[in-house]
Amino acid sequence: MAFRSLPASRFLSSAQRLGAGGVGSLRPLGATFFGFIMKTTMILFSLMAIGCSKTDTEPAPARGSMVIEKHFSQVVVRFQPPAPLYPEGAKATHIQGTVVVELIIDPDGIPSRATTLSGPVELAPTSESYAMTWRFAPTLIKGVPQFTKTQIIFPFKLPR
Incomplete structure (x- = not known):
């Protein structure tokens, strides 16, 4: 041209x-x-x-604070609620699978954001809402609580 x-x-x-x-x-x-x-x-x-802008949906880490990435085995769980009910839509269509959820935990040990990284789409909302009900011990760096990023794996298997 x-x-x-x-x-x-x-x-x-x-x-x-x-x-x-x-x-x-x-x-x-x-x-x-x-x-x-x-x-x-x-x-x-x-x-x-x-x-x-995500400010209205999730809190951002405070300026100067860090987000520490930890393997789930290194995160101390203070409260794990009972397993959620299997989603009816997924149950009716026989959808099974493993859902990986990335979780951001605030300095108080309360999840502030859950995002599905992989797994069946029909199981994602249940996994994210379930992950948000967990409670964790804060991650401390030099005695100061920090935001933590981790991944939780939720297996969904239908009974035979």
Whole structure:
């Protein structure tokens, strides 16, 4: 594909075409165009940030705190609720499988977010809501409680 150059007059306003010519007359147009692009870009990024914001659905770790990744065997469970009921839709369609849930635990030991990483989609909501009911001992770094990221594996098997 070949690009053709367009005459500069195509980008000039009628006042600039009729008024003073020369290179200096392009500066206001260039500054205006650049300003328009910058404002448009800022508005788009602002809208994207508002649309993608997770602040209303999950707490973010405090500034300066770390998220410590731990294997589930290294996390101290304080409370594990009884197993949830098998989801009726999955039971009716004979769906079984293993669901892996990533869990973010806040410094108080309470899960703040559960996200399904793998497994049958029909079993994901039950796994996530069940993971959110667990309670853990806080992860301490130099005596300061930290956010913790871990993975829990939930096997779902229908009785024969």
